[in-house]
Amino acid sequence: MVAGAIVLTDCIFWFILVPFLAREHYNTFQLLPIAMHSTNVVFLLFETALNSLRFPLFRIAYFFLWTCVFVIFEWIVHACIRLWWPYPFLDLSSPLSPLWYLLVALLHFPCYGIFFLVIKLKNFLLLRMFLRDGESAPP
Template sequence: MAEALGLDYWLQWQVLVCALIILIPAVISLNLTIKTSKKQVHQKLKSCDLWLPCWKNLHPKWLLLYRVIAFCFMALLLCQTMVSFGPFIFFYYTQWTVALVLVYFMIGIIVSARGCWIYFKEPFGRVEDREMLVAKDYSKNAHESTTDIKDVGAINSIQQEAGALENLMQSIYHACGGAVMLTDLVFWFILQPLSGDTLTILLGLLHSVNVVFLVLDSAFNNHPFPWSNFTYFVLWSCAYVISQWTVHVFGVVTWWPYPFLELDTPWAPAWYFGLALFHIPCYGLYSLLIKAKDFILSRMSPRTYSSLPSESTEMNIAWSMDNTQ
Protein backbone atom coordinates (compact mmCIF):
# COMPACT_ATOMS: atom_id res chain seq x y z
CA MET A 1 0.00 0.00 0.00
CA ALA A 2 1.27 3.43 -0.93
CA GLU A 3 1.94 5.99 1.76
CA ALA A 4 -1.17 8.06 2.43
CA LEU A 5 -1.15 11.74 1.57
CA GLY A 6 -0.31 13.87 4.60
CA LEU A 7 -2.80 15.84 6.68
CA ASP A 8 -1.41 19.08 5.27
CA TYR A 9 -2.56 17.98 1.84
CA TRP A 10 -6.20 17.60 2.92
CA LEU A 11 -6.26 20.82 4.96
CA GLN A 12 -5.59 23.06 1.97
CA TRP A 13 -8.34 25.61 1.23
CA GLN A 14 -8.98 24.29 -2.27
CA VAL A 15 -9.80 20.83 -0.91
CA LEU A 16 -12.76 22.23 1.02
CA VAL A 17 -13.98 24.17 -2.01
CA CYS A 18 -13.70 21.09 -4.26
CA ALA A 19 -15.51 19.01 -1.64
CA LEU A 20 -18.42 21.44 -1.71
CA ILE A 21 -18.47 21.37 -5.52
CA ILE A 22 -18.91 17.59 -5.29
CA LEU A 23 -21.20 17.26 -2.27
CA ILE A 24 -23.71 20.01 -3.08
CA PRO A 25 -24.73 18.57 -6.50
CA ALA A 26 -24.71 15.06 -5.02
CA VAL A 27 -27.05 15.98 -2.16
CA ILE A 28 -29.36 17.98 -4.44
CA SER A 29 -29.48 15.18 -7.04
CA LEU A 30 -30.14 12.53 -4.42
CA ASN A 31 -32.91 14.63 -2.90
CA LEU A 32 -34.54 15.27 -6.28
CA THR A 33 -34.31 11.60 -7.22
CA ILE A 34 -36.02 10.52 -4.02
CA LYS A 35 -38.73 13.18 -4.32
CA THR A 36 -39.44 12.30 -7.95
CA SER A 37 -39.66 8.63 -7.09
CA LYS A 38 -42.04 9.21 -4.18
CA LYS A 39 -44.32 11.72 -5.87
CA GLN A 40 -44.31 9.86 -9.20
CA VAL A 41 -44.44 13.14 -11.06
CA HIS A 42 -43.91 11.55 -14.47
CA GLN A 43 -45.88 8.91 -16.25
CA LYS A 44 -45.16 5.46 -15.00
CA LEU A 45 -42.77 3.46 -17.10
CA LYS A 46 -44.19 0.39 -18.78
CA SER A 47 -42.30 -2.86 -19.10
CA CYS A 48 -42.71 -2.91 -22.88
CA ASP A 49 -40.96 0.46 -23.18
CA LEU A 50 -37.66 -1.31 -22.48
CA TRP A 51 -37.86 -4.23 -24.90
CA LEU A 52 -40.26 -3.21 -27.67
CA PRO A 53 -38.40 -1.47 -30.55
CA CYS A 54 -39.51 1.95 -31.74
CA TRP A 55 -39.78 0.57 -35.28
CA LYS A 56 -43.29 -0.77 -35.80
CA ASN A 57 -42.37 -3.70 -38.03
CA LEU A 58 -39.23 -4.73 -36.14
CA HIS A 59 -39.50 -7.87 -34.03
CA PRO A 60 -38.18 -7.56 -30.45
CA LYS A 61 -35.79 -10.45 -31.08
CA TRP A 62 -33.58 -8.17 -33.18
CA LEU A 63 -33.16 -5.72 -30.32
CA LEU A 64 -32.31 -8.67 -28.09
CA LEU A 65 -29.76 -9.94 -30.60
CA TYR A 66 -28.15 -6.50 -30.85
CA ARG A 67 -27.85 -6.22 -27.08
CA VAL A 68 -26.20 -9.64 -26.91
CA ILE A 69 -23.65 -8.61 -29.57
CA ALA A 70 -22.96 -5.28 -27.86
CA PHE A 71 -22.54 -6.95 -24.47
CA CYS A 72 -20.14 -9.59 -25.79
CA PHE A 73 -18.00 -7.07 -27.69
CA MET A 74 -17.74 -4.64 -24.79
CA ALA A 75 -17.05 -7.44 -22.31
CA LEU A 76 -14.23 -8.68 -24.55
CA LEU A 77 -12.86 -5.15 -24.87
CA LEU A 78 -12.95 -4.57 -21.12
CA CYS A 79 -11.22 -7.89 -20.44
CA GLN A 80 -8.52 -7.10 -22.98
CA THR A 81 -7.99 -3.73 -21.31
CA MET A 82 -7.53 -5.42 -17.93
CA VAL A 83 -5.05 -7.88 -19.40
CA SER A 84 -3.06 -5.09 -21.06
CA PHE A 85 -3.04 -2.54 -18.24
CA GLY A 86 -3.90 -4.48 -15.10
CA PRO A 87 -6.71 -4.06 -12.53
CA PHE A 88 -5.62 -0.50 -11.68
CA ILE A 89 -7.26 0.53 -14.95
CA PHE A 90 -10.50 0.73 -12.96
CA PHE A 91 -9.22 3.87 -11.27
CA TYR A 92 -10.21 5.63 -14.49
CA TYR A 93 -13.66 7.04 -15.22
CA THR A 94 -13.55 5.47 -18.67
CA GLN A 95 -13.54 1.95 -17.26
CA TRP A 96 -16.29 2.87 -14.85
CA THR A 97 -18.39 4.07 -17.78
CA VAL A 98 -17.64 1.02 -19.92
CA ALA A 99 -18.57 -1.23 -17.00
CA LEU A 100 -21.81 0.72 -16.49
CA VAL A 101 -22.75 0.41 -20.17
CA LEU A 102 -21.93 -3.29 -19.90
CA VAL A 103 -24.33 -3.63 -16.96
CA TYR A 104 -26.98 -1.78 -18.97
CA PHE A 105 -26.69 -4.27 -21.84
CA MET A 106 -26.65 -7.20 -19.42
CA ILE A 107 -29.92 -6.09 -17.85
CA GLY A 108 -31.22 -5.24 -21.31
CA ILE A 109 -30.62 -8.81 -22.43
CA ILE A 110 -32.64 -10.14 -19.50
CA VAL A 111 -35.48 -7.66 -20.06
CA SER A 112 -35.51 -8.25 -23.84
CA ALA A 113 -35.46 -12.02 -23.40
CA ARG A 114 -38.46 -11.80 -21.12
CA GLY A 115 -40.20 -9.51 -23.58
CA CYS A 116 -39.55 -11.87 -26.48
CA TRP A 117 -40.99 -14.71 -24.43
CA ILE A 118 -44.19 -12.68 -23.91
CA TYR A 119 -44.22 -11.71 -27.59
CA PHE A 120 -43.90 -15.33 -28.71
CA LYS A 121 -46.39 -16.53 -26.13
CA GLU A 122 -49.01 -13.96 -27.15
CA PRO A 123 -48.67 -13.57 -30.95
CA PHE A 124 -50.08 -10.40 -32.50
CA GLY A 125 -51.18 -10.85 -36.06
CA ARG A 126 -51.54 -7.21 -36.96
CA VAL A 127 -49.27 -4.20 -36.62
CA GLU A 128 -52.31 -2.30 -35.29
CA ASP A 129 -52.45 -4.61 -32.29
CA ARG A 130 -48.90 -3.79 -31.40
CA GLU A 131 -49.53 -0.07 -31.87
CA MET A 132 -52.32 -0.21 -29.32
CA LEU A 133 -50.09 -2.12 -26.93
CA VAL A 134 -47.32 0.48 -26.92
CA ALA A 135 -49.70 3.38 -26.39
CA LYS A 136 -48.53 5.14 -23.23
CA ASP A 137 -51.93 6.27 -21.98
CA TYR A 138 -53.88 3.18 -23.03
CA SER A 139 -57.17 3.41 -21.15
CA LYS A 140 -60.02 1.12 -20.19
CA ASN A 141 -62.30 2.75 -22.76
CA ALA A 142 -59.79 2.13 -25.53
CA HIS A 143 -59.49 -1.43 -24.27
CA GLU A 144 -63.25 -1.95 -24.48
CA SER A 145 -63.52 -0.39 -27.92
CA THR A 146 -60.78 -2.52 -29.42
CA THR A 147 -62.56 -5.84 -29.43
CA ASP A 148 -60.74 -7.10 -32.52
CA ILE A 149 -57.37 -7.40 -30.80
CA LYS A 150 -56.60 -11.09 -30.76
CA ASP A 151 -55.83 -11.62 -27.12
CA VAL A 152 -56.89 -9.23 -24.37
CA GLY A 153 -54.68 -11.13 -21.93
CA ALA A 154 -51.66 -10.19 -24.02
CA ILE A 155 -52.49 -6.52 -23.51
CA ASN A 156 -52.49 -6.94 -19.77
CA SER A 157 -49.17 -8.80 -19.81
CA ILE A 158 -47.43 -6.16 -21.90
CA GLN A 159 -49.14 -3.12 -20.41
CA GLN A 160 -47.93 -3.94 -16.91
CA GLU A 161 -45.83 -1.34 -15.13
CA ALA A 162 -42.07 -1.71 -15.15
CA GLY A 163 -40.66 -3.67 -12.24
CA ALA A 164 -37.54 -3.07 -10.18
CA LEU A 165 -35.22 -4.48 -12.88
CA GLU A 166 -36.75 -2.33 -15.63
CA ASN A 167 -36.57 0.80 -13.48
CA LEU A 168 -32.94 0.02 -12.65
CA MET A 169 -32.20 -0.42 -16.35
CA GLN A 170 -33.83 2.92 -17.14
CA SER A 171 -31.84 4.70 -14.40
CA ILE A 172 -28.58 3.21 -15.67
CA TYR A 173 -29.51 4.21 -19.21
CA HIS A 174 -29.73 7.88 -18.24
CA ALA A 175 -26.47 7.73 -16.32
CA CYS A 176 -24.81 6.07 -19.33
CA GLY A 177 -26.15 8.66 -21.78
CA GLY A 178 -24.28 11.48 -20.10
CA ALA A 179 -21.29 9.41 -19.01
CA VAL A 180 -20.36 8.16 -22.49
CA MET A 181 -20.47 11.70 -23.82
CA LEU A 182 -18.36 13.01 -20.96
CA THR A 183 -15.83 10.19 -21.28
CA ASP A 184 -15.29 10.45 -25.01
CA LEU A 185 -15.39 14.24 -25.29
CA VAL A 186 -12.86 14.71 -22.48
CA PHE A 187 -10.56 12.04 -23.94
CA TRP A 188 -10.64 13.17 -27.58
CA PHE A 189 -10.67 16.94 -27.03
CA ILE A 190 -8.71 17.40 -23.79
CA LEU A 191 -6.59 14.46 -22.66
CA GLN A 192 -5.38 13.12 -26.00
CA PRO A 193 -4.35 16.48 -27.52
CA LEU A 194 -2.61 17.61 -24.31
CA SER A 195 -0.80 14.35 -23.62
CA GLY A 196 0.59 13.88 -27.12
CA ASP A 197 0.80 10.12 -26.49
CA THR A 198 0.56 7.66 -29.35
CA LEU A 199 -3.02 6.48 -29.71
CA THR A 200 -3.40 2.70 -29.70
CA ILE A 201 -6.23 0.77 -31.30
CA LEU A 202 -7.35 -0.50 -27.90
CA LEU A 203 -7.58 3.00 -26.39
CA GLY A 204 -9.31 4.30 -29.51
CA LEU A 205 -11.94 1.58 -29.36
CA LEU A 206 -12.35 2.00 -25.62
CA HIS A 207 -13.22 5.67 -26.05
CA SER A 208 -15.58 5.27 -28.99
CA VAL A 209 -17.52 1.99 -28.94
CA ASN A 210 -19.19 2.89 -25.64
CA VAL A 211 -21.03 5.81 -27.20
CA VAL A 212 -21.50 4.03 -30.55
CA PHE A 213 -23.18 0.99 -29.03
CA LEU A 214 -25.37 3.08 -26.75
CA VAL A 215 -26.44 5.44 -29.55
CA LEU A 216 -27.31 2.47 -31.78
CA ASP A 217 -29.35 0.98 -28.96
CA SER A 218 -31.13 4.33 -28.62
CA ALA A 219 -31.85 4.28 -32.36
CA PHE A 220 -33.90 1.11 -31.89
CA ASN A 221 -35.19 1.26 -28.33
CA ASN A 222 -38.30 3.00 -27.04
CA HIS A 223 -36.82 4.64 -23.92
CA PRO A 224 -37.89 8.12 -22.84
CA PHE A 225 -35.02 10.48 -22.02
CA PRO A 226 -36.36 13.31 -19.80
CA TRP A 227 -34.15 15.96 -18.22
CA SER A 228 -35.53 15.01 -14.80
CA ASN A 229 -33.28 11.93 -14.88
CA PHE A 230 -30.16 14.05 -15.27
CA THR A 231 -29.68 13.43 -11.54
CA TYR A 232 -28.59 9.83 -12.18
CA PHE A 233 -25.70 11.04 -14.31
CA VAL A 234 -24.67 13.54 -11.63
CA LEU A 235 -24.79 10.90 -8.91
CA TRP A 236 -22.71 8.53 -11.01
CA SER A 237 -19.93 11.08 -11.53
CA CYS A 238 -20.02 12.16 -7.88
CA ALA A 239 -19.69 8.52 -6.83
CA TYR A 240 -16.56 8.21 -8.98
CA VAL A 241 -14.90 11.34 -7.55
CA ILE A 242 -15.79 10.38 -3.99
CA SER A 243 -14.28 6.93 -4.55
CA GLN A 244 -11.08 8.56 -5.80
CA TRP A 245 -10.86 10.76 -2.73
CA THR A 246 -11.50 7.74 -0.51
CA VAL A 247 -8.69 5.61 -1.94
CA HIS A 248 -6.32 8.57 -1.63
CA VAL A 249 -7.31 9.25 1.97
CA PHE A 250 -6.53 5.65 2.90
CA GLY A 251 -3.31 5.60 0.91
CA VAL A 252 -4.35 2.96 -1.63
CA VAL A 253 -2.78 5.17 -4.30
CA THR A 254 -1.07 8.56 -4.29
CA TRP A 255 -1.33 9.35 -8.01
CA TRP A 256 -4.40 10.79 -9.67
CA PRO A 257 -5.74 9.10 -12.82
CA TYR A 258 -6.56 12.49 -14.32
CA PRO A 259 -4.52 15.69 -13.84
CA PHE A 260 -7.66 17.78 -13.28
CA LEU A 261 -8.48 15.73 -10.15
CA GLU A 262 -5.24 16.78 -8.46
CA LEU A 263 -5.99 18.90 -5.39
CA ASP A 264 -2.51 20.26 -4.68
CA THR A 265 -2.98 23.29 -6.92
CA PRO A 266 -4.91 26.56 -6.57
CA TRP A 267 -6.53 25.81 -9.93
CA ALA A 268 -8.27 22.71 -8.59
CA PRO A 269 -11.61 24.44 -7.79
CA ALA A 270 -11.75 25.87 -11.31
CA TRP A 271 -11.19 22.42 -12.81
CA TYR A 272 -13.78 20.78 -10.59
CA PHE A 273 -16.35 23.50 -11.20
CA GLY A 274 -15.73 23.43 -14.96
CA LEU A 275 -16.17 19.67 -15.11
CA ALA A 276 -19.32 19.93 -13.01
CA LEU A 277 -20.81 22.43 -15.48
CA PHE A 278 -19.66 20.27 -18.41
CA HIS A 279 -22.12 17.60 -17.28
CA ILE A 280 -24.99 19.77 -18.53
CA PRO A 281 -23.98 19.92 -22.23
CA CYS A 282 -22.94 16.24 -22.15
CA TYR A 283 -26.38 15.12 -21.00
CA GLY A 284 -28.01 17.73 -23.22
CA LEU A 285 -26.14 16.44 -26.28
CA TYR A 286 -27.42 12.91 -25.75
CA SER A 287 -30.91 14.20 -25.07
CA LEU A 288 -30.67 16.17 -28.32
CA LEU A 289 -29.73 13.00 -30.21
CA ILE A 290 -32.85 11.27 -28.88
CA LYS A 291 -35.05 14.22 -29.86
CA ALA A 292 -33.40 14.41 -33.28
CA LYS A 293 -34.01 10.70 -33.81
CA ASP A 294 -37.68 11.09 -32.97
CA PHE A 295 -38.09 14.25 -35.04
CA ILE A 296 -36.26 13.11 -38.18
CA LEU A 297 -37.30 9.46 -38.37
CA SER A 298 -40.94 10.12 -37.55
CA ARG A 299 -41.06 12.39 -40.61
CA MET A 300 -38.89 10.32 -42.90
CA SER A 301 -40.76 7.10 -42.18
CA PRO A 302 -44.00 7.90 -40.31
CA ARG A 303 -45.63 4.54 -41.14
CA THR A 304 -42.82 2.40 -39.76
CA TYR A 305 -41.42 4.55 -36.96
CA SER A 306 -43.22 4.75 -33.65
CA SER A 307 -42.91 7.87 -31.51
CA LEU A 308 -41.41 7.80 -28.05
CA PRO A 309 -43.65 6.57 -25.22
CA SER A 310 -44.37 10.14 -24.16
CA GLU A 311 -46.41 10.69 -27.31
CA SER A 312 -50.18 10.46 -27.08
CA THR A 313 -52.26 7.41 -27.78
CA GLU A 314 -54.24 9.26 -30.42
CA MET A 315 -51.23 9.26 -32.76
CA ASN A 316 -50.89 5.49 -32.54
CA ILE A 317 -54.63 4.88 -32.91
CA ALA A 318 -54.82 7.25 -35.87
CA TRP A 319 -51.98 5.39 -37.56
CA SER A 320 -53.74 2.08 -36.96
CA MET A 321 -57.07 3.30 -38.33
CA ASP A 322 -55.41 4.81 -41.37
CA ASN A 323 -53.50 1.60 -42.00
CA THR A 324 -56.68 -0.49 -42.02
CA GLN A 325 -58.56 1.68 -44.48
Protein backbone atom coordinates in the same frame (compact mmCIF):
# COMPACT_ATOMS: atom_id res chain seq x y z
CA MET B 1 -27.98 7.60 -16.60
CA VAL B 2 -24.53 7.22 -18.12
CA ALA B 3 -25.26 8.91 -21.44
CA GLY B 4 -24.16 12.37 -20.38
CA ALA B 5 -21.06 10.94 -18.67
CA ILE B 6 -20.08 9.18 -21.88
CA VAL B 7 -20.51 12.38 -23.85
CA LEU B 8 -18.49 14.30 -21.24
CA THR B 9 -15.61 11.84 -20.91
CA ASP B 10 -15.34 11.27 -24.64
CA CYS B 11 -15.33 15.00 -25.36
CA ILE B 12 -12.65 15.59 -22.72
CA PHE B 13 -10.60 12.67 -24.03
CA TRP B 14 -10.81 13.45 -27.75
CA PHE B 15 -10.86 17.27 -27.63
CA ILE B 16 -8.52 17.99 -24.69
CA LEU B 17 -6.35 15.01 -23.80
CA VAL B 18 -5.53 13.74 -27.26
CA PRO B 19 -4.62 17.01 -28.98
CA PHE B 20 -3.10 18.94 -26.07
CA LEU B 21 -2.02 16.66 -23.25
CA ALA B 22 -1.15 13.37 -24.91
CA ARG B 23 2.46 14.33 -25.57
CA GLU B 24 3.05 15.62 -22.04
CA HIS B 25 1.27 13.08 -19.84
CA TYR B 26 1.24 9.88 -21.85
CA ASN B 27 4.49 8.12 -22.65
CA THR B 28 2.90 6.09 -25.37
CA PHE B 29 -0.66 6.48 -26.42
CA GLN B 30 -2.06 3.11 -25.46
CA LEU B 31 -4.70 1.15 -27.30
CA LEU B 32 -6.97 0.58 -24.28
CA PRO B 33 -7.94 4.25 -23.68
CA ILE B 34 -8.50 4.77 -27.40
CA ALA B 35 -10.66 1.66 -27.67
CA MET B 36 -12.56 2.51 -24.49
CA HIS B 37 -13.32 6.09 -25.54
CA SER B 38 -14.33 5.00 -29.02
CA THR B 39 -16.49 1.97 -28.36
CA ASN B 40 -18.53 3.39 -25.49
CA VAL B 41 -20.03 6.11 -27.69
CA VAL B 42 -20.74 3.53 -30.42
CA PHE B 43 -22.56 1.30 -27.91
CA LEU B 44 -24.41 4.32 -26.50
CA LEU B 45 -25.67 5.36 -29.93
CA PHE B 46 -26.58 1.76 -30.79
CA GLU B 47 -28.51 1.36 -27.54
CA THR B 48 -30.20 4.73 -28.03
CA ALA B 49 -31.27 3.77 -31.54
CA LEU B 50 -32.81 0.50 -30.32
CA ASN B 51 -34.61 1.61 -27.18
CA SER B 52 -37.88 3.45 -26.92
CA LEU B 53 -37.47 4.76 -23.40
CA ARG B 54 -38.80 8.17 -22.61
CA PHE B 55 -36.27 10.81 -21.68
CA PRO B 56 -37.82 13.05 -19.00
CA LEU B 57 -35.65 15.91 -17.85
CA PHE B 58 -35.79 14.87 -14.17
CA ARG B 59 -33.46 11.96 -14.96
CA ILE B 60 -30.56 14.39 -14.88
CA ALA B 61 -30.66 13.77 -11.12
CA TYR B 62 -29.57 10.16 -11.71
CA PHE B 63 -26.78 11.39 -13.90
CA PHE B 64 -25.51 13.75 -11.20
CA LEU B 65 -25.87 11.09 -8.52
CA TRP B 66 -23.86 8.57 -10.56
CA THR B 67 -21.18 11.16 -11.27
CA CYS B 68 -20.89 12.17 -7.61
CA VAL B 69 -20.62 8.54 -6.49
CA PHE B 70 -17.97 7.85 -9.11
CA VAL B 71 -15.92 10.95 -8.22
CA ILE B 72 -16.02 10.13 -4.51
CA PHE B 73 -14.99 6.54 -5.28
CA GLU B 74 -12.08 7.80 -7.40
CA TRP B 75 -10.98 10.22 -4.67
CA ILE B 76 -10.94 7.42 -2.10
CA VAL B 77 -9.03 5.07 -4.40
CA HIS B 78 -6.44 7.71 -5.33
CA ALA B 79 -6.08 8.84 -1.71
CA CYS B 80 -5.39 5.28 -0.51
CA ILE B 81 -3.39 3.90 -3.44
CA ARG B 82 -0.86 5.71 -5.60
CA LEU B 83 -2.26 5.19 -9.10
CA TRP B 84 -1.80 6.85 -12.46
CA TRP B 85 -4.45 9.51 -13.00
CA PRO B 86 -5.77 9.37 -16.58
CA TYR B 87 -7.04 12.95 -16.49
CA PRO B 88 -4.08 14.99 -15.23
CA PHE B 89 -6.04 18.18 -14.62
CA LEU B 90 -8.23 16.30 -12.10
CA ASP B 91 -5.27 15.20 -9.98
CA LEU B 92 -6.07 16.05 -6.36
CA SER B 93 -2.54 17.27 -5.64
CA SER B 94 -3.01 20.23 -7.97
CA PRO B 95 -4.04 23.49 -6.27
CA LEU B 96 -6.47 24.14 -9.12
CA SER B 97 -8.24 20.79 -8.83
CA PRO B 98 -11.35 22.23 -7.07
CA LEU B 99 -11.76 24.68 -9.94
CA TRP B 100 -11.37 21.88 -12.49
CA TYR B 101 -13.93 19.73 -10.66
CA LEU B 102 -16.37 22.64 -10.64
CA LEU B 103 -15.82 23.18 -14.36
CA VAL B 104 -16.38 19.49 -15.09
CA ALA B 105 -19.54 19.56 -12.96
CA LEU B 106 -20.85 22.52 -14.96
CA LEU B 107 -19.98 20.79 -18.22
CA HIS B 108 -22.45 18.06 -17.31
CA PHE B 109 -25.33 20.33 -18.31
CA PRO B 110 -24.37 20.80 -21.97
CA CYS B 111 -23.35 17.13 -22.26
CA TYR B 112 -26.70 16.00 -20.95
CA GLY B 113 -28.30 18.47 -23.37
CA ILE B 114 -26.33 16.98 -26.28
CA PHE B 115 -27.70 13.55 -25.46
CA PHE B 116 -31.19 15.03 -25.12
CA LEU B 117 -30.80 16.40 -28.67
CA VAL B 118 -29.63 12.98 -29.91
CA ILE B 119 -32.86 11.47 -28.52
CA LYS B 120 -34.94 14.20 -30.16
CA LEU B 121 -33.14 13.67 -33.49
CA LYS B 122 -33.75 9.91 -33.28
CA ASN B 123 -37.46 10.43 -32.63
CA PHE B 124 -37.71 12.97 -35.45
CA LEU B 125 -35.97 10.67 -37.93
CA LEU B 126 -38.08 7.66 -36.94
CA LEU B 127 -41.30 9.63 -37.35
CA ARG B 128 -40.13 10.95 -40.67
CA MET B 129 -39.09 7.53 -41.97
CA PHE B 130 -42.11 5.51 -40.87
CA LEU B 131 -45.07 7.87 -41.19
CA ARG B 132 -46.96 7.70 -44.43
CA ASP B 133 -47.99 10.86 -46.22
CA GLY B 134 -51.04 12.41 -44.63
CA GLU B 135 -50.67 10.63 -41.28
CA SER B 136 -50.12 12.59 -38.11
CA ALA B 137 -47.70 11.73 -35.37
CA PRO B 138 -49.06 10.06 -32.23
CA PRO B 139 -49.31 12.32 -29.19
